[in-house]
Amino acid sequence: MALTDVDIAQDHTLEPIQDIAAKLDIPAEALHPYGTDKAKVDPTKLPDRGKKGKLVLVTGISPTPAGEGKSTVLIGLADALSRLGHRAAAALREPSQGPVMGIKGGACGGGYSQIVPMADINLHFTGDFHAISAATNTLAALVDNHIHQGNRLNIDPRQVTWQRCIDVNDRALRGVVTGLGGRAHGVPAETSFTITAASEIMAVIGLADGLADLKERLAAITVGYTYDGEPVTAGELGAAGALTVLLKDAVLPNLVQTLGGTPAFVHGGPFANIAHGCNTLAATRAALDCADIVCTEAGFGSDLGAEKFFDIKSRAGDLDVAGTVVVATIRSLKYNGGVDRADLDAEDVDALARGVANLERHVENIRHFGVEPVVALNLFPSDTEAERRWMADWAREFGVELAEAEVWGKGGAGGEALAEKVLAGLGEGSHPIYDPADGVENAIERVAFLIYHAGRVEYSRRAEKDLAALKANGWDKLPVCISKTQYSFSDDPHALGAPENHTLHVRELVPRTGAGFVVALTGDVMTMPGLPKKPAAENIDIDADGRITGLF
Template sequence: MSDIEIAQANEANQMKPITEIAATMGLAADDLEQYGKSKAKISFEALNRLKDRPFGKLVLVTSINPTPAGEGKSTVTVGLGDALRQRGQNAIIALREPSLGPVMGMKGGATGGGYAQVVPMEDINLHFTGDMHALTSAVDTLAALIDNHLQQGNALNLDPRRILWKRALDINDRALRNTVIGLGGPLSGVPRETGFDITVASELMAVLCLAEDLADLKIRISRIVVGYTYDKQPVTVADLEVTGAITMLLRDAIKPNLVQTLEHTPAFIHGGPFANIAHGCNSVLATRTALQLGDIAITEAGFGADLGGEKFLDIKTPVLGKTPDSIVIVATARALKYNGGSALNELQTENLDALAKGFANLKRHIQNMQQYGVPVVVALNRFTSDTDAELQFLIEACAKLKVTAVTATVWADGGAGGLDLADAVLASLNEPSHFTPLMAADASAESKIATIVRKIYGGADVAYDAKALQSLKLIADNRWDHLPVCIAKTQYSLSDDAKALGAPTGFTVHVRDVIPKLGAGFLVVMTGNVLTMPGLPKHPAALDMDVDATGKISGLF
């Protein structure tokens, strides 16, 4: 059965009312704002009541660099949550919301797979509770207000050539990367160049995911820099006097969404920034709520540990107020053979030589996460073509790094296929965890970038384009250079070259631009050829999707 067929069978016969799932965490029906029977948001009243409750343990799930062979990080995260519940633990999952971009493109959704899924799968992967639409509307409302300000006299002296704020759309649309607006004469606005970001790359998505409550959301929105004046002075949302209007559009979107797994484990799914072009973590509010309602919260960070993992540890944890007690790195023999030089059509054939070469990628991620002083466990997501010899090689290779590696079959077996992983994670939670930040909080932007390039990516140097140097000077002049850095980089390699597989060394990372995101509280560092508006592939997943006369969906993975 496909993922959607498994989900549909479960939703028809076994899914529990969301009020019952909430009750297992001690929440009453009045604490919920229900969206039908199977999904709900947590009310502000309930969130406020939880504010002083202590945190449980935190498990961060990350992975090796993604490959076309697939790693199954979300699937393992869901399966681990189910397995911990089977072991009698009060475990709660916190995941990101899917974006329509990858859903309609080629990556797929973000609800897990097989018998380790969150449901209702179709709803979550499509419109869910409307958070993405609210964010898109808020981004575009702000853009319209900026252009209206130019049209109505430009009292703030905004330079149309130096406006940073772009419009957004939650779909991959390469045709909108670069646009010219305001054509058609004086009544149609001020002509200028601009473009679109995918919604999950917008600063408002980051702001939503890092805000601690509605009041903090409003403060963060107020300080967003939308552009510069003709004499290069920053102009913020507060200067435009539209903070309240933009916050109002996100009043409901900030509330965490509650759903369940196929095995009825509670799951908060909220916020969805990409990790290659944004900070790649679900909302602080969702993770915090999971920590306050459960004894163990399991959350994931997008793409590999060099992206989402690093950003979770360096950007999210200072806001969250909690560092991980254990880090799980998901890997597959197939993906590591691909990193070792095997062709895609050869990955089902045993190849210990390629596996040994590709292990360098997993080794680098293990060592990177160990730098933070947190216990590490490796989850080997087993595919049917994996041989015992391949998996044993990986288990022994990890043991040499003093890391426990265990196989998981959660796609096929649900929580039962993750019991060994659950036991390994529980053991790691009893080990000492001494979290150590990778860099000083007050280090300069250039120093932070260099630290990540050398200590996480394995690179030797950083080269800045002229535009990036100009941006860094402007950032320093405004005293923003103490902020954390969020590096936008290809997810396929530890370097900024998507084709450099394995664990390259000695390379130079090329920085095109550095963009201040004061609402989010970090600087976005654009490297290589990474884009904030992806394109659809030659054969997008949308070509295989359909809905029949009864409303039943097919082809959604």
């Protein structure tokens, strides 16, 4: 019987976290252990090496049910770099409990290319998500209480925009009514929940530069508007101090390890389809302070996480991306070429030739940001020699470096060819594709036309009103975080491949004044996912000895 991911992870003997920290010369005073195999790192206590590491961004093609293995490839790449003698580290997001219990399952890589302790990371970890949920819901309670206790700030209950959150996929919470039961129970109001990964405080944690900056960002959060239409902030409510206290540990990056013993900073967890999709700036900077090469990821494809990495995170943190990897699989490309999921194991070079247009678009997109990517072809047992030869020929004709990766079954040893090509292509000079000073409309159009290949952008009446409000409040010069389906370059999840001249439908523009960007909701994307017909939670169990099963 083949070992599962969780079997492999649980059978592995972890190195003490102090030994992992020592590989990066992290001093004891900077390390706050959580047990023996994970720790928080205080970036203010890291020594100055006099140089920063090189940053490698790992992204992927548009995700399909066939699976791409982006995190698995990233972890294997980091281990391969370590095997080749480089001082390497990985920097990833924390998994959200929602997808772990829903349709996606665990998010710590797979096979012999995982971050561990896998079960802890996939579940409660060091409590960061819980702290973010607690802070979000505390602010919601303070807003409601302020209105109930006399409403000194003249907040219009109908214009409270702050949402509660929970780290669970729960469609029943997309629309709720609070304050029912009479005067003693508050003011009745329609509201909603978002999943914790899509909350503004998650975005704030993702971009905050230490406690002082965290407190300023929290104070700047807009919670609603007065009867006169003026914005009201968390700072005006006197909430910033308490929220910062709740988040004082959550703002510190987490340190764990790969199965190959490579240090891994795992911190923050915004989704890339409904948020900015990158691990925290604090964790990336800490990794760059300590390692010579840092492999980080951005959720989904170049049109989502990678675009937001360059246009939001890199801009905020003044980061330069030295190299980029685009992860693809033959199975996923055949799916983009029209093959049914049930037939993906069968050889089909013609479908591969049709579906490769999706990969070509992602490669071209990365080049728009000033970086030349390497394509990592994540191999599956069903891939045939003819299909692999076709991909090698395609890469030569298209003019892009391609390396096969077998990290799922071989760990870092299966990623050395990829590592060597990444090392050979390291450069500098990455850049965003728009200037926020040119306005929100320009930013949306720039992304839509250049990255999505849309033919036009259409704003709903609601979005047009939102745009006017952004301009009136001086928020129209902020970067834009476009929330869009991950399955397509368009806002139609069924438009596979590389669609052209489609319409991007912007239905709402939401200012995230604490995070420092504007969220553009497009198509039918929702900030609170639902569970599938058969949730992954139904397969998860634990025996009397504490051994977990079903967590992939």
